[in-house]
Amino acid sequence: MGAFYIGCHLSSSKGYAAMGKAALDLDATTFAFFTRNPRGGKAKDIDADDAAQLRNLMKEHAFGPIVAHAPYTMNACAAKENLRTFAESMMADDLVRMEATPHQYYNFHPGSHVGQGVEQGVELIAAQLNRVLKPEQTTTVLLETMAGKGSEIGRxxxxxxxxxDRVELGDHLGVCFDTCHVWDAGYDIVSNLDGVLTQFDNIIGLSRLRAVHLNDSMNVCGAHKDRHAKIGEGEIGLAALTRVINHEALRDLPFILETPNDAAGYAKEIALLREKRN
Structure with a gap:
């Protein structure tokens, strides 16, 4: 059957090792966490011993890559320069901090162009990445597929x-495929998962696909609303999400649940998905 890397978002408030232990309690083999408060601000200093404990735990229990998440407030293509500067400083700091757990993933929402237009938004996002990515870093930065609400880039x-195409150190870039977002953006992963992944491969390349946010959606395909639902309780449905976790192009990736759940709910979903894994 092979390894199945499945997990959810965990709180980083009690430290790195605590997140690893919380993941084990849920029968998870990966997890996601916010690098700092989801609304931004200064991050807590990293305890080197704490980070080492997490690294050892991940090795001992054969974890897959973990998927850190940038704050929601980080808008690399904001119209106001001070907001772009704020976004860049957060990402630069986060990428330094990520080296406490080398060779993991750092996921971010590309940003909203807020009336500047897609082309300008793309240029600003790429410019930030060109300034913060470093040749020596071990972290792969993931652009997340977006639902397309408002003026989001990445729909x-x-x-x-x-x-x-505009980033010089492209080998440090990948993509996180969010099932709710791509569905809400208009990609029919229920009736045509193979076709959507072929389209992804033709445009971006499946080699760039490094992680999956596994979420059901409250909305119909193409709604551009981004409202997550629990697994099997939305418009995508359990059968389609089961095909996602078993698809040959996706099955070896880390799957992160971002469903509206508490710990008990996540444990239930992880158990369900383990049953559905071929």
């Missing part, structure tokens, strides 16, 4: 490719 595979 199409073409928009993500446009960013990637």
């Amino acid at each position: 199409t595979f073409e928009e993500l490719r446009a960013i990637i």
Whole structure:
């Protein structure tokens, strides 16, 4: 059957080792966490011993890559320069901090162009990445597929490719495929998962696909609303999400649940998905 890396978002408030232990309690083999408060601000200093404990735990229990998440407030293509400066400083700091757990993933929402237009938004996002990515870093930065609400960049595979094409250190870039977001953006992963992944491969390349946010959706395909639902309780449905976790192009990736759940709910979903794994 092979390894199945499945997990959810965990709180980082009690430290790195505590997140690893919380993941084990849920029968998870990966997890996601916010690098700092989801609304931004200064991050707590990293305890080197705490980070080492997490690294050892992950090795002992054969974890897959973990998927850190940038704050929601980080908008690399904001119209106001001070907001772009704030976003850049957070990402630069986060990428330094990520080296406490080398060779993991750092996921971020590309940003909202707020009336400047997609082309300008793409240019600003790529410019920030060109300034903060370093040749020596071990972290892969993931652009997340977006639902397309408001003026979000990343609602199409073409928009993500446009960013990637403008980044000099492209080997440090990947994509996180959010099932709710791509569905809400208009990609029919229920009736045509193979076709959507072929389209992704033709435009971006499946080699760029490094992680999956596994979420059901409250909305119909193409709604552009981004409202997550529990697994099997939305418009995507359990059968389609089961095909996602078992698809040959996706099955070896880390799957992160971002469903509206508490710990008990996540444990239940993880158990359900383990049953559905071929």
